Amino acid sequence: MSTPTRSALLAVFVVTLLGACSKPVEKAEDIRPVRALKLAAGNADTVAEFSGDVRPRIESRLGFRVGGKIVARKVDVGNLVKRGQVLMQLDPQDLRLAQLQANAAQKAALSNRDLAKAELQRYQDLRAKNFVSQAVLDAKQTAFQAAQASLDQAVAASQNQSNQTGYTTLVSDVEGVVTSVDAEVGQVVAAGAPVVKVAQSGEKEVVIGIPEDQLAMVRQVSDIRVHVWADPGKELSGKLRELSPIADPASRTYTAKITLPPEATDVKLGMTAYVAFRAKIPKAMIKVPLSALVRQQNATAVWVIENGAVKLAPVQVAGPSGNDILLAGGVTAGQTIVIAGVNLLKNGQKVTILDDDLAVRDAALRSSESGTPK
Template sequence: MLTPINPRQAALPEVAARTAKLFAACLLVALTACSKPAEKAEDIRPVRVIVLTPANADVISEFPGEVQARYESQLGFRVGGKIIARQVEVGSTVKRGQVLMRLDPQDLQLSQAQAVAAVKSAASNRDLAQADLKRYQELRDKNFVSQAVLEAKDTAFKAAQSTYDQAQAAFKGQLNQTAYATLASDVDGVVTGIHAEAGQVVAAGTPVVNVARQGAKQVVVGAPENQVDALRRSTDVRVRLWADPQQVIHGTVREVSPIADPVTRTYSIKIAIPDDAPNVKLGMTAYAAFASKTSDNAIKVPLTALLRVQDHSVVWVVEHGAVRQVPVQIAGQQGNDVLIAGALAAGQQVVTAGVNQLKSGQKVTILNAPEPVAHGDKTASTPAKVAQTSSTASGAVQ
């Protein structure tokens, strides 16, 4: 016989389970209330910095250029005609008097023959007039002719003599014209350009060959308009060749173009270098470094240290392990660096990487050991060194 189940007895296990869950929840709340809240980790940014050097430091500005001859001539024929021969190539070494090109001489030779015939005709007329004058002088001595007739014969002789002199001068001029059919070099040098070929008809004076005189050379660079005046006064110019960067050649600024190039908008600066500089050839790529002094109240910092905030520029200065913004005024630019007038002082640490991810008062850790900017180094590697430091630092802070 089955015994009926009491409903109260059947609900006891369920009640016990609910009680256990409630007790566990209360215990968890109690433990949470007794524990301390978790502290938020402080945001410390890694940065790279430089230590500013005193003002009036050396500034290096480097520009690429080309080695050129100091004296280069564009030669052309002194008469027009058709070129029949070209006897040199670009790069050929030529001596003074060496033939470079020739014109077709036929027309000039015909003109010369005409001048010779004119001289002979004038000579015959002169001789005839001279003979007539002699005969009439004899007749005048015998009183057979009047003095007026004798004077007329004397005048005819003088006119014939003048005609002969004129023909003789024309012949000499035409003789020179015939010689001008041959173009010869007037200096010892190197052919740097050819602008005409055999078969081409050229006018008198048209440049057909460029010849650079041996000896004096120069390096020509293009400078931006905001640095021309400073570079013009530079007394320390050092030239390096791309083919031999270890060789340093001291040069002097010889000429600064008064107008800008219409294409590049740069001003041409010609730097004279010694004639005995070794391994210097025309057309080589060169780099000219100009050393100058900044103003007394200017300090140079890398371009990567600047941050644009609204309408002015600022830099981050590290003090006591934190950064603060310092508004600055830009006084100029030198390669990858800018000149700051006032606001900054020598010895301060300025952030050069990660400037756009900082905030005022934020604590930072310095990745690199602070080193002064190499303003005093007068070698041409200063801009490259700063650029390398900046590019390395840009990848360190994300």
Template sequence: MHFPRIPLPRTGAAAAVLALALLAACSKDAPPPEDVRPVRALTLAAGGVNASAEFSGDVRPRYESRLGFRVGGKISARKVDVGTSVQRGTLLMQLDPQDLRLGQAQAQASLRAAQTNADLARAELKRYQDLRSQNFVSQAVLDQKIAAAHSSQASVEAARAQLREQANQTGYASLVSDTDGVVTGIDAEVGQVVQPGTPVVRVARTDEKEVVFGVPEDQVDELRQGGEVRVRLWADPSRAIPGKIREVSPVADPATRTYTVKVSIPASEEVRLGMTAVVDLVRQSDHAAGAQLRAPLSSLVQNKGASSVWVIETVNGAQRVRLQPVQLGGVAGNDVLLAGGVRAGQTIVTAGVNLLKDGQKVKILSADVARRGDAEAEAGGGK
């Protein structure tokens, strides 16, 4: 007898498949390893440093005279060119002296006429004195003759003074240098008619020179406190010339908004007028306070308008970074002075600061960890 085959339910297989599906749904991928970023770091060290700043300027004479004729006239000769070295009394320019000579001749004629009148007045006075002694004239008439004689003598003195003045003006037709120096500019040429006092030649003294440059308004107050000044010429950057701040302008230039500073330098033939110079201003920080630490400019991060640095700290055995705001105390060459926010002994990131985030794990490149103390600070400030 044949019975039909009845299929059995596949309960065990279904359960196994369901279990595998549940396990697959509940399982998650293993978290990726935390990114560790290699950085360069520096351990801050306390010590006095020299805050320095460099400014570009040019060499100028301390004294430069704009010379002009004391009388007016037409320029007839020019004896010097720009760059000519002159001595005291060297002839620079000449005016046409013809009109001045005519004036001098007129003054001489006036003096002779005044002397003739004075002689006549004295002769008349002598005659009237004789007549008065014989009582032929009154005392009043004699007094008039005495006054006339005195007046004529005064006219002689006035004419003589006029002649001397005219003779001086004739001598003023020649413009001479009043000092030893060099001609730095010519403002008039032959044939030009000039008025008295019009500048025609510029002469600069070469015995005293200075470097003139502009300082931003945020540094001028610190500059007035003084400090060491060194000047280097572009023609010879290896040579440092000691200088002294002579003048700081109290008013900013309306165009550049900078304050003009003048630094006196020793006289030297190697330093020529117009040379470009770099002025290095060095101010010694307070060594005892120890408030300023030195760090590279590359370690600074701008966060919400404030300057900050990444401080490396050890958290649960791992080195992580934390953003720390700092106060700046100035610039020293390629480094910045940290006046607050960090302390000596802390380690900060010096390279790769823009790729970090707060709490990120880092790896310090051991070859780049360094300490900066007094010796290196002194070397950096005395570059």
């Protein structure tokens, strides 16, 4: 056997020997990193918060009582107006002509009445002397009464036409601020068509939408707090004035109107506001972030960490508390749950806790917040 052949056989033998001595590669265990929280119980408030906008308690849509062409606009959006202030004017020419016609008809009726009255007096004298019959006198009496009725009709028509002429000037009957102008100079408007909106000075309210699953809670809660986005550090007490019995067909929420207190002078119309409904919880609850909850088979649950692995624990939700959720059962104080990464876990999954020191601080902070209403 030649030397190259012996070298090749030796190489094959060594490779075979090494393959027989090697062990199979073990599969690495899947350990998921998660954020965790150690649970703590405490007294808390149920808080449901909804956003809305500030609106006037009463907003009047003003329009002319007669139709015509607008010749003057005296206000702009945002102007403050007083009672009796002129807002717009119509062209009064046609109504003035009608007024002249009504005045002329009144004068004609007055003349006819005076003539009938004079004739009645004359025929009364003739009847006293027995120069005319009673039937003739009765006819003159009837003519006088008809002339008097015609005069009364003409006077009423003239007064009505005078009122119509005065309706060409639109004045504000309230004090407030102009929120909308819906017509311009040169436009022809019909009688009663809204041309200006005026928000009355005084009460303001926040209009919000309530989901149907929160209606019962809203009706029972009396502690209502309001703050505006422009000044989040200032809280105002509110009062539920109106709750619609019918859901909005577009948003499927129920419109609620929250009255603001008189001292809310810094709150401007149109501002974004947040309304919080607070209800005292008589017993201790466990507060967890919303991110800790998972939905499994039509039930709400959390992942509990025990001996480095997780298991699913169904829980009973008591209600919201700000951005957190209050749990009424299913877990106990002292247990550790997953608060981030819940959608990547399965029963028995081994996990490693990230930012362990931060989780401990979160638990202490959440426990202290549970004893103090927000």
